[in-house]
Amino acid sequence: MPNMSPNKVRMPEQEPELRNKNFNEVALGYTEQMAMEEAQRCLNCVNRPCVAGCPVNVQIPDFIKLIAEGKFEEAYWKIRETNNLPAICGRVCPQETQCEKVCIRARRGEPVGIGRLERFAADWYMANAKENSGKADGKAEKKNRKVAVIGSGPAGLTCAADLARVGYSVTIFEAFHDAGGVLIYGIPEFRLPKEIVREEVDTIKKLGVEIKTNMVIGKTLTLDELRKEGYEAIFIGTGAGLPSFLGIPGENLNGVYSANEFLTRVNLMKAYRFPEYDTPIKVGRRVAVIGAGNVAMDAARCAKRLGAEKVCIVYRRSEAEMPARQEEVHHAKEEGIEFKLLTNPIRVLGTDNGWVKGLKCIEMELGEPDSSGRRRPIAKAGTEHVIDVDNVIVAIGQTPNPLIASTTAGLETQKWGGIIVDEETCATSLEGVFAGGDAVTGAATVILAMGAGKKAAASIDKYLSQKAD
Amino acid sequence: MYRIVRKKVLNPTVKLIEVEAPYVARKAEPGQFIILRVNEKGERIPLTVADFDREKGTVTIIFQKVGKTTKLLGTLEEGDLILDFVGPLGKPTHLEGVKKAVVIGGGLGTAIAYPQAKKLYSLGAEVDIIAGFRNKDLIILEEELAKVCHRLFITTDDGSNGTKGFVSDILKELLDQGNRYDLAIAIGPLVMMKVVSNLTRPYGIKTIVSMNPIMIDGTGMCGGCRITVGGTTKFACVDGPDFDGHQVDFDEAIRRQSMYREEEKRSMEEHECKLGGGNNA
Ligand SMILES: Cc1cc2nc3c(=O)[nH]c(=O)nc-3n(C[C@H](O)[C@H](O)[C@H](O)COP(=O)(O)OP(=O)(O)OC[C@H]3O[C@@H](n4cnc5c(N)ncnc54)[C@H](O)[C@@H]3O)c2cc1C
Ligand code: FES
Numbered sequence: 001m002p003n004m005s006p007n008k009v010r011m012p013e014q015e016p017e018l019r020n021k022n023f024n025e026v027a028l029g030y031t032e033q034m035a036m037e038e039a040q041r042c043l044n045c046v047n048r049p050c051v052a053g054c055p056v057n058v059q060i061p062d063f064i065k066l067i068a069e070g071k072f073e074e075a076y077w078k079i080r081e082t083n084n085l086p087a088i089c090g091r092v093c094p095q096e097t098q099c100e101k102v103c104i105r106a107r108r109g110e111p112v113g114i115g116r117l118e119r120f121a122a123d124w125y126m127a128n129a130k131e132n133s134g135k136a137d138g139k140a141e142k143k144n145r146k147v148a149v150i151g152s153g154p155a156g157l158t159c160a161a162d163l164a165r166v167g168y169s170v171t172i173f174e175a176f177h178d179a180g181g182v183l184i185y186g187i188p189e190f191r192l193p194k195e196i197v198r199e200e201v202d203t204i205k206k207l208g209v210e211i212k213t214n215m216v217i218g219k220t221l222t223l224d225e226l227r228k229e230g231y232e233a234i235f236i237g238t239g240a241g242l243p244s245f246l247g248i249p250g251e252n253l254n255g256v257y258s259a260n261e262f263l264t265r266v267n268l269m270k271a272y273r274f275p276e277y278d279t280p281i282k283v284g285r286r287v288a289v290i291g292a293g294n295v296a297m298d299a300a301r302c303a304k305r306l307g308a309e310k311v312c313i314v315y316r317r318s319e320a321e322m323p324a325r326q327e328e329v330h331h332a333k334e335e336g337i338e339f340k341l342l343t344n345p346i347r348v349l350g351t352d353n354g355w356v357k358g359l360k361c362i363e364m365e366l367g368e369p370d371s372s373g374r375r376r377p378i379a380k381a382g383t384e385h386v387i388d389v390d391n392v393i394v395a396i397g398q399t400p401n402p403l404i405a406s407t408t409a410g411l412e413t414q415k416w417g418g419i420i421v422d423e424e425t426c427a428t429s430l431e432g433v434f435a436g437g438d439a440v441t442g443a444a445t446v447i448l449a450m451g452a453g454k455k456a457a458a459s460i461d462k463y464l465s466q467k468a469d
Numbered sequence: 470m471y472r473i474v475r476k477k478v479l480n481p482t483v484k485l486i487e488v489e490a491p492y493v494a495r496k497a498e499p500g501q502f503i504i505l506r507v508n509e510k511g512e513r514i515p516l517t518v519a520d521f522d523r524e525k526g527t528v529t530i531i532f533q534k535v536g537k538t539t540k541l542l543g544t545l546e547e548g549d550l551i552l553d554f555v556g557p558l559g560k561p562t563h564l565e566g567v568k569k570a571v572v573i574g575g576g577l578g579t580a581i582a583y584p585q586a587k588k589l590y591s592l593g594a595e596v597d598i599i600a601g602f603r604n605k606d607l608i609i610l611e612e613e614l615a616k617v618c619h620r621l622f623i624t625t626d627d628g629s630n631g632t633k634g635f636v637s638d639i640l641k642e643l644l645d646q647g648n649r650y651d652l653a654i655a656i657g658p659l660v661m662m663k664v665v666s667n668l669t670r671p672y673g674i675k676t677i678v679s680m681n682p683i684m685i686d687g688t689g690m691c692g693g694c695r696i697t698v699g700g701t702t703k704f705a706c707v708d709g710p711d712f713d714g715h716q717v718d719f720d721e722a723i724r725r726q727s728m729y730r731e732e733e734k735r736s737m738e739e740h741e742c743k744l745g746g747g748n749n750a
Binding site: 219270275276277280402409 | 685697720724
């Protein structure tokens with residue numbers, strides 16, 4: 001009998017007033033009991049809209065059925081058929097706009113908690129079966145052909161794993177000292193524990209993928225040099241790492257951070273454990289975060305945890321247009337983050353010594369839809385006001401880093417920096433060079449980056465097989 | 470991991486280490502820098518490439534004990550390992566076609582200016598070097614510098630060696646005497662670079678300064694290294710580290726440099742406290 005409750009089984013969480021002072025994970029995960037109960041809410045319907053809603057087509061009803069039957073390890077492997085990073089996706093995918101959005105149960109009540117169940121299966125496997133799992137990732141016969149993957153974010157990791165699985169010798173080149181891309185430097189510990197990222201990266205290393213850190217492609221080595229070193233195909237998965245600033249006066253005052261810098265200090269460099277870790281961070285009593293995407297929510301929640309008394313999100317549109325995952329907005333509100341919506345910053349104000357003391361803003365109203373389909377915000381005359389703050393964190397987006405494009409003749413990019421690829425094959429304008437993830441689309445999502453990595457791996461395999469003939 | 474193959478103490482606070490980093494050595498050019506992290510809990514700090522040996526696959530860096538990281542780095546010996554060492558980053562300095570240049574180094578900046586003077590000299594330019602130090606015990610690279618220039622001027626703040634005074638005093642004298650240069654390179658404390666740029670401005674002498682702001686990634690992804698040049702924001706790690714000294718907003722750079730002063734002090738105190746504790750135990 002399916003469980004006809006209109007609501008998802010509640011996921012245990014740390015209490016807001018407790019968690020906004022620590023960096024431990026917020027959502028604690030289902031127990032076996034809870035997972036089986038939630039799994040029974042899936043009707044195993046004929047059309048399986050959720051599978052089509054998933055960018056990598058996880059066989060959702062199948063793995064959920066296995067959970068309902070208590071076959072947790074099998075459920076894990078069912079997900080792994082199409083998804084290399086289930087513990088991560090279960091935690092950070094925007095399920096509400098993908099699989100869960102089209103779930104038939106969502107017509108009356110809440111959809112099945114697909115993300116929560118995915119997370120459960122992955123965590124259960126890591127905790128209970130990983131060490132002595134009879135089943136391991138199959139290793140194909142070695143092909144003795146080298147492929148280079150640039151960037152170790154979800155796009156690069158997925159592409160590398162899929163290629164290693166069919167026998168290629170894959171080397172990932174990563175600029176930072178640690179692998180994982182945004183998963184390691186951007187998304188905070190309390191949302192995605194770094195231990196989990198490390199486990200997932202290890203799983204991929206076990207497939208035979210080599211990861212070389214401290215390699216800035218375009219500087220340490222160029223694409224041409226990689227080819228000379230015998231890499232027959234190259235995948236570029238370098239993400240969208242270039243922070244955008246507002247271009248308003250006062251942005252270079254002390255105390256203004258790009259979200260990238262703020263989050264990198266906190267997550268990659270562990271500034272939240274300063275002085276045990278050497279990298280410092282400066283968080284005052286009052287912090288304004290500009291923007292309303294996942295990045296902004298993460299920055300705001302980090303600032304709160306670092307001791308800021310008042311943290312507000314400043315966003316020029318309204319709640320409906322906020323690009324962040326619903327769950328993150330909800331969590332941020334619970335943790336005491338304020339939302340100043342329809343508010344646009346126009347100037348950062350500083351003290352005589354050059355430290356931030358305020359953010360001058362103007363109120364906005366929504367007009368006609370713009371090119372993004374969202375209603376365009378328009379300034380309301382005479383509504384300038386100042387918010388007193390000690391820090392401003394700019395989280396209004398990132399674009400692809402030009403480092404590779406600027407050092408690679410013939411690699412075509414969009415004006416805004418995105419690498420131009422063939423949508424079907426991920427092939428770039430250069431033969432044997434493929435690209436995917438945020439480097440192509442601009443800042444998007446983990447699962448879309450993974451989808452692109454998968455697609456590129458398949459095309460690279462095809463390209464190299466044909467080349468061999 | 471990156472092995473230290475040679476270490477030399479240049480003066481009580483300045484040390485030189487040569488590090489095995491074949492990929493960096495293959496590409497490095499004067500003006501570029503590396504970022505290193507000593508250990509797992511360490512900070513990432515940028516240091517200028519002072520020299521490189523493509524055949525041996527080594528890169529030399531020279532650093533002064535200013536904070537916890539440089540202090541820790543200074544305690545490492547030949548054979549010890551550095552956890553992360555990435556580069557070469559930033560743009561190389563363009564030195565081609567220069568006929569007469571003055572290279573000005575302040576303190577540790579002298580070590581960074583050295584490879585530039587060396588390259589200019591080897592390209593056939595007439596080179597004057599002005600190197601300034603606080604006192605005679607802090608003078609570094611005197612012999613090396615002498616070999617790569619036509620005239621070497623040493624100053625000390627206290628007059629304990631060479632001319633008493635600042636590098637800018639000598640530069641002013643040289644300019645007053647009618648010396649004209651088609652390039653000035655100034656590397657050292659921000660205040661010194663500012664003063665030098667102000668001196669050369671009226672003469673229209675192109676002046677390159679090397680900016681060394683606080684950095685994390687060194688690849689353009691954080692913006693922490695931003696400075697204002699000619700009214701627009703630049704990222705020193707990718708757009709520089711060399712900039713036109715006449716365009717740089719030095720006052721802003723000086724301010725930004727001090728952003729973590731309290732934290733740096735705290736970090737140092739903890740570090741020394743721990744060392745002290747260790748000795749007592
Ligand atoms: C703070 C934050 C929160 C987010 N939250 C979510 C979320 O909840 N859900 C979600 O789905 N998405 C989220 N996203 C978006 C998601 O993380 C990205 O879309 C995704 O990581 C893109 O993957 P990628 O592999 O294309 O690139 P990245 O993850 O950006 O990885 C690129 C890697 O390439 C490396 N690299 C760059 N240039 C070079 C070079 N020249 N040489 C060598 N290596 C290089 C980088 O160091 C990096 O490690 C978030 C993003 C941020 C910043
Ligand atoms: S150091 Fe991060 S952008 Fe320059």
